[in-house]
Structures are given as C-alpha cells and as structure tokens.
Amino acid sequence: MTKHWVKEYLLITFGIILVAIAVEYFFIPNNLAAGGVIGLAIVINSLIPQIAVSTITLVVNLILFVVAFLLIGKQFGGKTLYASVGLSVIMWIIEYFFSPFAITRDLIIATIFGTLIAAFGMAIVFNNNSTTGGTDILAKLLNKFFNINMGKALLIVDIIITLAASVVFGLDIGFYAMLSVIILGITVDRFIDGFNTSKEIMIMSTSVENIGEFILKDLNRGCTYLNGVGAYSGEDIKIIYAILSRGEFIRLKSYIKEIDEKAFISVRESYEVLGEGFMKME
Template sequence: MFTKNNLRDYLMISLGVILVAVSLHFFYFPSNLAAGGISGIAIIMGKLYPVISKAIYILVLNVVFFGIGFLFLGKVFGAKTIYASFFMNIVLAVLQSLVGSIHLTNDMFLNTFYGTALSSVGMAIVFNFGGSTGGTDIVAKIISKFFHFDLGKSLLMVDFIITAGGLLVFGWEVGLFSLLSVLINGNLIDRFIEGTRTAKEIMIISQKSEAIRQFIIEKLDRSCTMLKGYGGFTREDTEVIYVVMNRRNYIDLKNFIKEVDPKAFLSVNEVREVLGEGYQDISIL
C-alpha cells in the first residue's frame, strides 16, 4: 500500500538519483572517470564502442545485472532499488537532450572533487531511504554469497577491477584519479549517512522531572522514558528521564533545564544511528 512515508522516500530517492546523474553527466563522463560501479563500466564501453551512448550502456547493464541477480540471489531487489536504477537513465537522457555533452572544466582534480562530492551525497540519500543504484552492488552480493567475503570488501573489489580497466583504457592519470574517487566516495557516503542518523542520547536526573517531561512532550513533540532510580548518596527514590533527540531539540531542552533546575544532572552521548518510531524506519533497512 502506498503511503505518505513511501511518497517521501521516493521523492528523496529521486533527489539522490538526480545528484548522482548530475555528477556523472557533468564531471565523470567528460573526464572519463571510471570510478567503479556500473557507470564506470559504461564509461569504458563508451570509449571502446562510442556509437552507443553511456546512458544506454547503463540501461542495458542494469537489465543484465538484475537478470544475473535474480538467477543467483533470488528476489532480493525491492521496488526502490529498481526505481532508482531506471530513474537514473531517465535523468541522464533528459540531461543529454537539454544540454548535450558538456565540459565544465578540463581540470581532472576539479572533476574528481565535484563529481565525487555530488555522487557521495546523492548515493547517501538513496541508501538512507531504502534504495540502491543496483548495478555492481549485485555482483558484490554474489561474490559475498559464494566466496564468503564481507559485502563491503566485495564491493570494493569490484570497483577496483573496474578502475583497473579504466587505467588500461585511459592511462595512468585518469586511472589514478578514478582510484582516488573510489576511495573517497565510499568514505564520504558513510560519513553522510552517519551525519543524517546521529542524535543525542540524554539521561536527566532532576527534582523538576515532571516539568521537564512535559516540556519534552508538549514543546519538543518528542517522547521519553521515565526510569526509577535510587540515589547512592541520598538513598532516596528518584526519577531518571531517558530521551533521544536531534541536536536542535537538545539545545532547546538544555536551555529549559538551565531555567527550571540549574542543579540538574545531565549525561549526554552522541548516538551514531537511531531506528524506530519517529526516526529511520527499521523495516526498510
């Protein structure tokens, strides 16, 4: 059943795909940066057999890889992955028809920098909302399944092979920049994903626990958990408030506690990922 959350997910996946397509069309394709993935294969094929556009190569390769995936892995590909993979071709075709082949810069460093940055942000958005760009991810999953490698290592292995092919076809300079892009891209994707999922985990001990609880629920529109505590020094019963929230809400909460109970005790930790109601839906991961 299609819901409001599904609509949000597909809109965000579309935004991520658009960013990846822009990075390919304006930075990777013109500079022949075969930085792994299905786009890297398309760039190499486009050089060897230029009569076919890179967008067509990506479309054909996606179909082939999905067929291989169904054969070896079964029905593991969700609608979001299929949507993201083929929406990419639509965006690339639109860009080609609107602006054609274009070189914004001939500087390999600038092409690598901006292409990798845009691609990393776009892919992080796609992954964050339960999608995938398909392609060589499927090959990595097959290697992981039959040779028992970690999925991350399998994906890196596939990307290195594609980058090595780019080095043979385009030469050392382009090959080394492509390798640099592969190494940076994976790290940036992880950083961006972690950045969108981080939160503050807060434990509060205060004589004004009821006022703080009401502020969290009514003003911040969050929930919290009330724990029963026992003071080791005072030997008195006390309430401990446990809550997880984003950085902005934490600042508002801290300022409120400073006003109502300056003697309150707060323990604050940085949480790398939060799943469940009010946060990332665990069912799409």
C-alpha cells in the first residue's frame, strides 16, 4: 500500500512539473491563456502585472480545492491539494530562479508543443485520481456526476476563459488559445487511454493447460477456460480468455511460439479494465 502511495505521488509530481514547464516556457511568454485557472491567471497578470501568475493560480486553486474536498472526497481532495499547491510552487521556483523565457515566439509551435507537454502531464495526474487544480476540478466534477469524459469536460469549462483572453489579448491570440484548448481536450483522453491500455486475448491451442499454467504462475494473472466446438472438426475445444498488459502479452506470445506455433490468438485493445490486478473502481 505504501509503495503504491509513493508511486502515485511521484507520478503526480512528474506530471505537474511537465505542466509547469509548458506554462512558463510556452504559454505565459506568448500570452497564450489556454483555459484553466492558469489561463485566467495569465489574463489577470496582464491587467495587474504586480501579481505573479503563480500567486494568482495558488489563491484560486485553494478556493476550488475546498469545493473538490467537499464534493469528491478526502482522497481526491488531498491529492488535488498536493498537485495544485505543488504546481504553483514549481511555477514560482521557475519564475524566481530560472528567469523563464519563450522557447519559441512562433505561436503555432508554442501552441502545439506547449499543449502536448501540458496534456501529457495532466493525463498523468488525472490517471492517478487527482488534478492540477483549477478548472480541472470542475471538469472532474462533470466527469464524476455527469459521466462526461475528462477531455470534453475540460473543453466545456475552458472555452469561457479563452473568450476572456480574446478580449484582453486580441482575436489572434484568442484563436490560438482556443486551438490549444481543443488539442488539450482531445489529447488528454488519448494519453489516458494509452496509459491504461491492456490486451484482451483469446487463445485456441493444443497446449491449453500449459498456456493457462504459464499465465497463472509465470505472469501471475488470472484466465478463464471457455468451452467451444470446432465448426469444421466438430471436436470439443477449450479457449483461454485473459487480459494482460503489453509486456505480459509479449512474454506470453514468445512462450506460445515455443510450444505451439500453430496456436490461434485473437487480440483486442481494452482501454479500461477495472478489478483485481488492474485499476480500482473509484
């Protein structure tokens, strides 16, 4: 349990570092208020430059954190507090010790690469049942109570902030900010799907028992025997059904190749598996 807890928080830390890098080196220098509390903070900072973006982000996040803690639960609230405060602290460190600059002034490059880096970081955080704070909390509420996936929920919430950016920075910057929001909404879900993808397999072989034993003992996974009848031969057959990670499937395929090269294997991608040995039902 402790190892799992440490792993989750290390992943969350890595995720918010990526988000902070995207914000400080791609978004803020180019006035790309791409949604979220950070986008709102960029707009406010342009009007009141004496207040740092990291400070504005922290204050608003703390307010929204109370909402998450009350409506979503203590575990989510604790992780979100860590992620939101941690993100503000990392941004503050970058702002005051590393003098952030625009890696590129090309708005297209800044929009695309900044958004991809931020989306990857957010996906890591979301996948560990947390958020980077801000409007991500509102998106998580939509996800929890209305079953709207995280990417679309973010899109709905962030459009309003990009409209504010259009008013403050002009339509051109506003359109780039909107493009960033759209890319973010699409790619966050794709990244999360990629993290959780498993292989759903069915195997027909003359060495069913050996393969089943390999899955149980060597891979430490469960499997199920299904009874079937060959349409051509009319013979009774056993079919193995199992769900494995990518690495486990590669090991299984190598093993099957050694003992039965004529085995028939059907493989499908499974983007979400809940239960023992996989993700917990939150």
